[in-house]
Amino acid sequence: MEKRTTLGKIWRLIRRYNRYIKVGLISLVALIIALLPTEMFGIPNFDPIQQRVIAIFVWAACMWIVEAVPAWTTSLLIIVIMLLTISDSAIAPLISGYEKSDLISYKTILYTFANPTVMLFMGGFILALVASKSGVDVSMARAMLKPFGSKPSVVLFGFMLVTAVFSMFVSNTATAAMMLTFLAPVLRQLPHTEKGTAALALSIPIGANIGGLATPIGTPPNGIALQYVNGDLGLGVDFGEWMLIMTPLMLVILVISWGILRIFYPFTAKKVNIHILGGAKKGWRTYVIYGTLALTILLWMFEKLTGINSYVVALIPIGVFAITRIIKSSDLKDIDWACLWMVAGGFALGEGMSKTGLADNLVHAIPFGDWPAIVVLVGGGLICWLLSQFISNSAATALMVPIMLAVGKSIEGPLGEYGGIGTLLVGVAMAASFAMSLPISTPPNAIAYSTGLIKTKQMFTMGMLVGVISLIIGYALIITVGRMGYFG
Numbered sequence: 026m027e028k029r030t031t032l033g034k035i036w037r038l039i040r041r042y043n044r045y046i047k048v049g050l051i052s053l054v055a056l057i058i059a060l061l062p063t064e065m066f067g068i069p070n071f072d073p074i075q076q077r078v079i080a081i082f083v084w085a086a087c088m089w090i091v092e093a094v095p096a097w098t099t100s101l102l103i104i105v106i107m108l109l110t111i112s113d114s115a116i117a118p119l120i121s122g123y124e125k126s127d128l129i130s131y132k133t134i135l136y137t138f139a140n141p142t143v144m145l146f147m148g149g150f151i152l153a154l155v156a157s158k159s160g161v162d163v164s165m166a167r168a169m170l171k172p173f174g175s176k177p178s179v180v181l182f183g184f185m186l187v188t189a190v191f192s193m194f195v196s197n198t199a200t201a202a203m204m205l206t207f208l209a210p211v212l213r214q215l216p217h218t219e220k221g222t223a224a225l226a227l228s229i230p231i232g233a234n235i236g237g238l239a240t241p242i243g244t245p246p247n248g249i250a251l252q253y254v255n256g257d258l259g260l261g262v263d264f265g266e267w268m269l270i271m272t273p274l275m276l277v278i279l280v281i282s283w284g285i286l287r288i289f290y291p292f293t294a295k296k297v298n299i300h301i302l303g304g305a306k307k308g309w310r311t312y313v314i315y316g317t318l319a320l321t322i323l324l325w326m327f328e329k330l331t332g333i334n335s336y337v338v339a340l341i342p343i344g345v346f347a348i349t350r351i352i353k354s355s356d357l358k359d360i361d362w363a364c365l366w367m368v369a370g371g372f373a374l375g376e377g378m379s380k381t382g383l384a385d386n387l388v389h390a391i392p393f394g395d396w397p398a399i400v401v402l403v404g405g406g407l408i409c410w411l412l413s414q415f416i417s418n419s420a421a422t423a424l425m426v427p428i429m430l431a432v433g434k435s436i437e438g439p440l441g442e443y444g445g446i447g448t449l450l451v452g453v454a455m456a457a458s459f460a461m462s463l464p465i466s467t468p469p470n471a472i473a474y475s476t477g478l479i480k481t482k483q484m485f486t487m488g489m490l491v492g493v494i495s496l497i498i499g500y501a502l503i504i505t506v507g508r509m510g511y512f513g
Contacts, residue, residue: 047093055084068390074127075383077110082424085374089420096417097363100370107134107377129380137372141336142248143365148339149242150360152318153195155346157203158356161314162191164305166207173299177221177292180299182283184208185228189236189279193243193272194322196361197233201469204229205476210300212478221292226478227487230461230469231282235495238458239275240325241267241335245368246422250454252372253430254447257379262447262511263328264335270511271455274502278495285490310351317345364419371423375430384431393432398439402449403500405429406456410496413460418467422457429453444507451503459495462488 059080063071066079081103088099107129109115114131137143156162166187173183184204191200208225215222237243241251241264251267254260305311324331324338346352378384393401405425412421433446440446460466462485464474470488473479 044093047091048088051084051087051091051093054087055080058083068386070382070386070389072127074111074123075381075386078377078381078383081106081110081377082374085370086424089416089424092416095363096420097366097370099420100367100373100423103370104134104137104373107373111377111381127381129377133376133380134373137369137376140252140369140372142252142372143369145242145248145336145339146245146365146368147360148321148342149194150196150364151343151346151352152321153199154356154359155314155342155351156195156318157199159311159314159351160303160305161311161318162195162203163301163303166191166203167301167304170207170299170301175296175298177294177297178287180211180297181221181224181228181286181292182279183299184225185232185279185283188229188232189239189275192233192236193240193275196364197237197244198468198472200236201229201233201472204232205472207299207301211297214297215294219292219294220290221294222290222478223483224286224290224292226473226476227286227290227483228283230467230473230484231286231487231491232279233469234458234461234467235275235278235282235491238278238455239268239272240264242339244458245364245419246454246457249368249371249419249422249426250450253375253426253450257430258447258450260447264325264338265328266511268326270502270506274499277498278491281494281498282491285487289487310349313345313349313351317342367417367419368423371419371426374423375427378427378431384427385434387428388431388435393435396436398436398443401432401436402440402443402452402504405432405449406452406496406500409453410456410460410492413457414462414466418457418460421460422454425453426450442508443504444511447511448503448507451507452500455499455503456496459492459499460488462492 059077061076063073063076066076068075084106085099085103088094088102089096108131110119111129112131112134113120113125113128115128120128153162156165169187169190170180170183173179184207188200188204191204205226208229212222212225238247241247247267251262254262305314321338321342324333324341325335328335328338343352409421409425412424429449430446433440433449437446440449461470464471464481464484466488470484474481474484
């Protein structure tokens with residue numbers, strides 16, 4: 026009896042300090058990796074600075090996977106740790122004896138906070154914030170859902186499509202929360218025995234996850250991939266070109282998902298009515314918001330025609346809304362800063378792997394050149410897809426893209442047959458958006474699951490089915506357009 030009591034106390038202590046134990050163990054493992062003799066790694070031209078980058082990488086990956094602290098905290102700490110251990114402004118004893126060329130400039134690491142992609146997302150967040158604050162998003166949703174009438178299967182597609190369209194420009198989390206609010210009165214009309222209820226509830230996370238694929242700002246993995254495609258590879262894929270390729274893919278997957286939902290969860294009800302309360306406030310500010318929203322999207326779509334790149338365009342709505350007092354300083358706290366820190370930390374990790382030469386050395390240590398290019402191409406996406414089922418898709422992409430960039434450079438010739446390195450990186454980002462099998466896979470999944478209308482088994486079955494089909498169609502498309510020179 027006394028033994029059971031002691032074990033119970035120990036278990037309660039472990040549960041109470043669970044987070045601290047995880048952080049301590051992960052940090053201990055990373056420290057051991059950082060202190061091991063470099064010869065043990067078997068990597069050519071390997072040095073202690075690169076060894077520290079590996080330790081930081083392992084620490085970040087484990088922290089993201091176990092979620093001992095919020096993902097953005099891990100990303101922020103990546104930057105802090107890199108500045109203190111491998112930059113030219115690190116703690117003096119840690120970099121004593123190293124040349125500046127062996128270290129990363131502290132400015133390079135700090136610049137990740139103001140990376141153009143971070144600014145692109147900030148512009149998108151401001152647009153979403155203003156649309157929500159003014160009620161413009163509600164008015165747009167009501168107008169967009171109205172044409173779908175009251176036939177259940179058509180209403181189902183309407184919710185999927187409208188959710189996807191919003192998710193192209195607004196956080197998929199915010200979109201899912203908003204659309205589930207609109208869906209609630211529709212669900213209340215249906216009897217408890219209605220199988221179509223699950224279809225409607227599942228349509229929101231599917232639409233939100235897939236919709237983000239269509240634009241560079243729809244989801245962080247897109248922006249991360251585009252940063253490397255345009256920055257490191259210099260391919261110049263603009264906002265409009267991304268939409269031209271990914272929007273048709275998004276629509277095809279939505280239609281297929283709609284068909285699958287109708288097969289698995291057929292409606293028995295003959296009619297459902299949509300009632301959305303609220304809307305945009307009247308006044309000149311609303312017209313300014315509509316005008317700025319339209320102008321920003323048009324400038325993003327016709328970047329090559331205007332000559333203004335998408336990163337600069339993202340700052341236009343911020344300027345307009347600030348000067349017209351549509352947003353105030355108090356509104357800035359509502360920006361999704363966690364996402365921005367998340368993206369910045371991922372870029373910092375990529376800089377560390379690239380600037381220290383670690384990524385190239387890792388690639389030379391593994392005989393990727395002996396592998397078929399198609400295995401590397403699809404394998405990279407599958408790994409990211411599997412990782413994204415359990416950790417943030419932004420974190421998974423941030424981990425995978427720098428590695429796959431280095432791998433792609435080592436097999437650049439064979440990859441050319443499938444569209445080149447750009448196809449490889451875009452495939453990784455695309456695969457992250459298709460990971461939606463579990464309630465923990467994405468915030469929209471978690472929000473939809475919290476309604477109690479979906480069982481884990483239903484979400485898993487639908488997520489796996491839609492995910493696998495999406496991967497097959499997605500890779501067929503990007504390889505095709507890659508061969509046409511879009512990503513190569």
